[in-house]
Each structure stands twice: as C-alpha cells, then as structure tokens.
Amino acid sequence: MKQDDPGDLARGRSLRELADGANARGEGWLLASDVEGPLFLGDFIAEALSSKLKPEGGGEDATPSYGQILYREAYHAFSGDTLGLRRPAGLREGAAPEGGYTLAQEGTDTIFALPLLLAAGADYAYLEGLALRSAATPGAEEMARGLARMGWTLAGITTAPQQPYREVAARCGWLQPTRVLGSPFPLIEAEACLRKHGLWEREMALAQRYLRDACQLIDRLSEVWMDGGTRRRHFSHAGKMLLRQRFQRFYREELGISYLPGERARGPAPTMLGRIVEACAMVGDRAKAALALSLARRAGGWERLVAMGDGANDAVMLRRARWSIGVNGPDAARAARIGLVTDDMRHALVLFRLIESGEDDVDAVIAKARAALGGAALVHRGGDGLAPEWEERHRQMKRRLRGEFVTY
Structure with missing residues (x-):
C-alpha cells in the first residue's frame, strides 16, 4: 500500500469491494450480524484506549479509566456536533439535512x-493481541454451527477495524474470515505517511497535548473512592462538558477536520x-445497512435477509432489513422487528427456524418462540x-455480558 497521500490509505475499500470479497452467494438465508455483542464480547479499540491513554506519570487507576472516559465523551461530543447532518433516527424518509449528507457519525468512535x-x-x-483475547459471546459458536447446518450464510459487520477480527475468525473456525466486514484502521500506514512528509513529531505533538489536557481535566474534576474492592471514579458533569469542548477544539481547530459539506468543498x-481521518471510509451506521442489503442481493435475496445487532449503530441496518432482531440492547430493540434478551445466543436459533419456515407474522413468530423457550429468554x-421494564432488561444483560462502559 502506498503512503504518499492520505487518499491512498483508503483505496480499495469500497462497499462493493467488501461485499464482493465476502463471497456470499447462494439461494439460502443470510444473517447479517454485528460482531461485537452478538458474536464476540470484546471491544478491542475501547480496551486499547483504556490501557494506553493515561497521564505521563501513570495517573490514578479507577473505573471508568481515563481511556474509557475519553472514548465515551469524544463519541458524545462528535455525535452532538453533527446532529444536524443526519435525518432523525437515521431514517431515509423525511427531508435531507441542508447541504446533503456527509460522513457524520460513521464509525466515529473508531476513527478518532x-x-x-x-x-x-x-x-x-x-490491537490484534487484544482482539484475539476477545471471548465469544456465550452460545455464539453453537448458533453459528446451527446456522451452517441449516444452510444459512453468516456475515459479521462491524465498525471496528476489520483485520484483527478476521484473525479472530480464522482462529475460532466457526466464522469465515472473508465474511467479517469492517473498517480500515491504517496505523502503520499513517505513521509512514507522516514520517515521509516530515510531519510525525509536529502532528503527534498535537495529539499528545490533547491527551495531557484531557487527563488533567479528568484528574481535576473527578472524585475517586473505594466501592468494595473496586476503585470508582466519578467525573463531574462540568468536567464532561469541558472535555467535550476540548475534543471539539482538537478535531476541528487543531487537526482541521470538518464534516460540513460546504467546508469540505x-x-x-x-x-x-x-x-487521514477524513479519507478513511468507516463502516458506520448507514454502511452497515448498505453492506447487509448488498450481501443479501448476492445471496438468497432481500426477502431472505435477517439482521441482528445490539447497539445504536446497528439501528439503520435493523430498520432496513425485512426481519431483524435487537439482542441485548435497548437501542437495537427499538429499531428491530423483534427484541431478544438472552445470555445464550443459541436461543436465537428458535427465531431463525421460525422465520425460515415461512411464518410471515411477527407476532406469531414471537408467540411461538416464547412457547419454545419458556422462561429461558425474553422475546418481545x-x-x-x-x-420501560424491557429496556431495563436489555441494559442489564448488555452490562452483564459486555461490561459497564460500552459506548453503543
């Protein structure tokens, strides 16, 4: 891969090329699933930030960590900053934002x-080492093998960097690596590009200064106490607002990134x-939906697509699919046809078999799934x-399986 120009880092990554490379062809059903949550429990970008982003002196270890706070508040700051660039809830209907669409909120928690x-x-x-330590979601392997016996195609679509999860898929043996579709994350190529142009020290200094300022804010406006055997950190509301402002200054003014059509033009x-950040075409909300539909066209057709996810960044894909399951996440459940709260992904096979049988009524599928599962899982x-009580059940299960600090 060339490193002469930032645009070179993102070439060969079109949605069509990603979908073609998945080799999802046939006449069967397709499950297009988020990777983090339904298939694997880890979030290796969040884990990397939590481990690597600390004050120069080490700081005070507590939960949430410095990196977890930076990850969460940067996402909220950028999402709020670009709210006017998106249709409500990501729907295709309604008036488009003035100036047309930009790349707003497309995998921003990853690329920043x-x-x-x-x-x-x-x-x-x-990053690959962190990804390889990601545990499979309970029952995910059995679900995948059950789908294979049924003749279904399973594709994983993620905002996370694609290559580490392809390594995870190759290691686990039950998810085909070419059917893991994710975002570019050109760490090595970006460093080579910056060094080639003599900009490494200057531009790394911008990022390091932002990290110093951010960690000082967290230290100054936090309280830390012991909660049993856990050191807890409470970052004040005022601190969150100041940190969001500091992040906006970093990406807007210091790096000069814009997602406004007029400014980018x-x-x-x-x-x-x-x-480099602007050039990376991330797999975000709309890209997930586009990939799922594109894969379905190559496989058994749109009417044989089932989408599954656990987060807000899956909502567009869940709304666009004819059949969709929001599993262990209230935002996903609100976007999907069917909600599922479970600690064992094998329970989803009951839904897949009912859908495949030709049952066309959502309420009938739900009723039959409840009868088959009894009290083993919540289907709604x-x-x-x-x-509200179902929303809380989703939150509790997501927290139980994936931890307290999941951005989506």
Missing part, C-alpha cells in the same frame, strides 16, 4: 481513536492527520413503544 493510539505508541500487533484538512416485539 487512531491519532490517540498513534500518539500512545500502539501498533497492529497490540473548500479543501482538505490542513494537517496530514486530519486528512421491537419498535419505538418498547416497555
């Missing part, structure tokens, strides 16, 4: 980690790091009218 992990000295080997970001109708 790239400058920070570069500044912290992370490399591909480190006037030229690229003034920094090489900014141009999805949509915006989700009962």
Whole structure:
C-alpha cells in the first residue's frame, strides 16, 4: 500500500469491494450480524484506549479509566456536533439535512481513536493481541454451527477495524474470515505517511497535548473512592462538558477536520492527520445497512435477509432489513422487528427456524418462540413503544455480558 497521500490509505475499500470479497452467494438465508455483542464480547479499540491513554506519570487507576472516559465523551461530543447532518433516527424518509449528507457519525468512535493510539505508541500487533483475547459471546459458536447446518450464510459487520477480527475468525473456525466486514484502521500506514512528509513529531505533538489536557481535566474534576474492592471514579458533569469542548477544539481547530459539506468543498484538512481521518471510509451506521442489503442481493435475496445487532449503530441496518432482531440492547430493540434478551445466543436459533419456515407474522413468530423457550429468554416485539421494564432488561444483560462502559 502506498503512503504518499492520505487518499491512498483508503483505496480499495469500497462497499462493493467488501461485499464482493465476502463471497456470499447462494439461494439460502443470510444473517447479517454485528460482531461485537452478538458474536464476540470484546471491544478491542475501547480496551486499547483504556490501557494506553493515561497521564505521563501513570495517573490514578479507577473505573471508568481515563481511556474509557475519553472514548465515551469524544463519541458524545462528535455525535452532538453533527446532529444536524443526519435525518432523525437515521431514517431515509423525511427531508435531507441542508447541504446533503456527509460522513457524520460513521464509525466515529473508531476513527478518532487512531491519532490517540498513534500518539500512545500502539501498533497492529497490540490491537490484534487484544482482539484475539476477545471471548465469544456465550452460545455464539453453537448458533453459528446451527446456522451452517441449516444452510444459512453468516456475515459479521462491524465498525471496528476489520483485520484483527478476521484473525479472530480464522482462529475460532466457526466464522469465515472473508465474511467479517469492517473498517480500515491504517496505523502503520499513517505513521509512514507522516514520517515521509516530515510531519510525525509536529502532528503527534498535537495529539499528545490533547491527551495531557484531557487527563488533567479528568484528574481535576473527578472524585475517586473505594466501592468494595473496586476503585470508582466519578467525573463531574462540568468536567464532561469541558472535555467535550476540548475534543471539539482538537478535531476541528487543531487537526482541521470538518464534516460540513460546504467546508469540505473548500479543501482538505490542513494537517496530514486530519486528512487521514477524513479519507478513511468507516463502516458506520448507514454502511452497515448498505453492506447487509448488498450481501443479501448476492445471496438468497432481500426477502431472505435477517439482521441482528445490539447497539445504536446497528439501528439503520435493523430498520432496513425485512426481519431483524435487537439482542441485548435497548437501542437495537427499538429499531428491530423483534427484541431478544438472552445470555445464550443459541436461543436465537428458535427465531431463525421460525422465520425460515415461512411464518410471515411477527407476532406469531414471537408467540411461538416464547412457547419454545419458556422462561429461558425474553422475546418481545421491537419498535419505538418498547416497555420501560424491557429496556431495563436489555441494559442489564448488555452490562452483564459486555461490561459497564460500552459506548453503543
């Protein structure tokens, strides 16, 4: 891969090329699933940030960590900053935002980690090691093998960097690596590009200064106490607002990144790091939906697509699919036809068999699944009218399986 220009880092990554490479062809059913949550419990970008992003002196270890706070508040800051660039709830209906769409909120929690992990000295080997330690979600392997026996195709679609999860798939043996579709994350290529142009020290200094300022804010506006055997950190509301402002200054003013159509039309970001971030076509909300539909067209057809996810960044895909399951996540359940709360993904096979049988009524599928599962899992109708007690059941299960600090 060339490193002469930031645009070179993202070439060969179109959605069509990703879908073609999955080799999902046939006449059967297709399950297009989020990877983190339904298939694997880890979030190796969040784990890398938590481990690597600390004050120079080490700081005070507590939960949430410095990296977890930076990850969460940067996501909220950027999402709020680009709210006007998106249709409500990601729907295709309704008036488009003025100036048309941009790449707003497309995998932002992933791509904005790239400058920070570069500044912290992370490399591909480190990220791959974290990914390989990701445990499979309970029952995911049995679910995947059951789908294979049924003649279904399973594809994993993630906002996370693609290659580490392909290594995980190759190691586990029950998920075909070419059917893991994710985002570019050019750590090595970005460093080579910056060094080639003599910008490494200057632009890394911007990221390192942001990290110093952010960690000082967290230290100054946090309280830490013991909760049993766990050191807990409470970061104040005022601190969160100041940290979000500092992040906005970092990406807007210091790196010069813009997602406003008019501003982007006037030229690229003034920094090489900014141009690299802008050039990376992330697999985010809409891209997940586009990939699922594209894979379905190559497989058994749109009417044989089932989408599954556990987060807000799966919502567009869940809404677009004819059949969809929001598993262990209230945002996903509100977007999906069917909600499922379970600690064993084998329970989803009951739903897949009912859908495959030709049952076309959502309520009938839910009723039959409840009868088959008894009290082993909660199955309910999805949509915006989700009962508060069901929302809480989803939150509790997500927290139990994936930990307290999951951004989506």
